[in-house]
Amino acid sequence: MNIQFKKGVLDMCVLSVIAEGDCYGYELVARISQNIEIAEGTIYPLLRKLQTEGYCETYLAESSGGPPRKYYCLTPAGRAVLNTLKEEWIHFSKNVDTILFQGGK
């Protein structure tokens, strides 16, 4: 798939996965890459960026029979920005469809 498409929606996708419930990096990466073909390593820099922007936070939690894992959770600011992004996406993709399939009429 066109890399520019992926870049544009990845932030929104990552925020959405975390919004469904706190999860650790590997799980999050797996869920994204199951649906979008992507170099998995590129999601971690994104997670760090979302953290510095204040959209998500991390905490350590014990895992069954292993060292603790780093979990990601959404901040209220992250939830707000996700809602905006989702609305924009619905609007935008509808408009793009109108152009693609009806020539914009």
Next chain:
Amino acid sequence: MDKALFITKLRDSLSGLTFKEIEDIVADYEEHFRIGLEKGKSEAEISVSLGSPEEIALQYTGEKTDRAESSKNPDKTKMWVVAALLIAVNVTVFFTPLLTLFWVWFALWAVSFAAVAVGFIIAVAGLINVTIPILNFLLAPFLTLFGTGTVSLGIGMIIVLGWLTKLAVKAIKWWVNFNIDIARKAGGVNA
């Protein structure tokens, strides 16, 4: 590419960030490898799905361009002044305790090796008494037991000391790097 190579390449490509930032980032990928291995994937498979470490690193260092810009005029004098201050403080605070610890460490190693050597001699003496009962052979089994016990104690101490030494080296390295970071940041100098 195996995990070790991936992490090394990532670390190398991240130079320019602070020591702490690099450690934080590397920890994320180490966790990713750990969980992937738990799920039955091979190191090679995991590193292929992660993608090129150099490109990943670029995503981290690219975000730091603002800071790189601001450090176009690094103040080297300031960095060296801070470095000198840090060295002075470190020497004052740590010199005596570290020297004491060093001698304790040294003595413990000596005791461990001595225990192994002496225990071995006692154990052999006990064995010889068994086969050639010149002396009171009733004592022989006790000598062997005591000797073997002493050797085990010595070996146990060597293992624990080795582990502690490794830990200490790691801690010292971390502390030195942490101090270097402080000095660099003070002068706005990138690594």
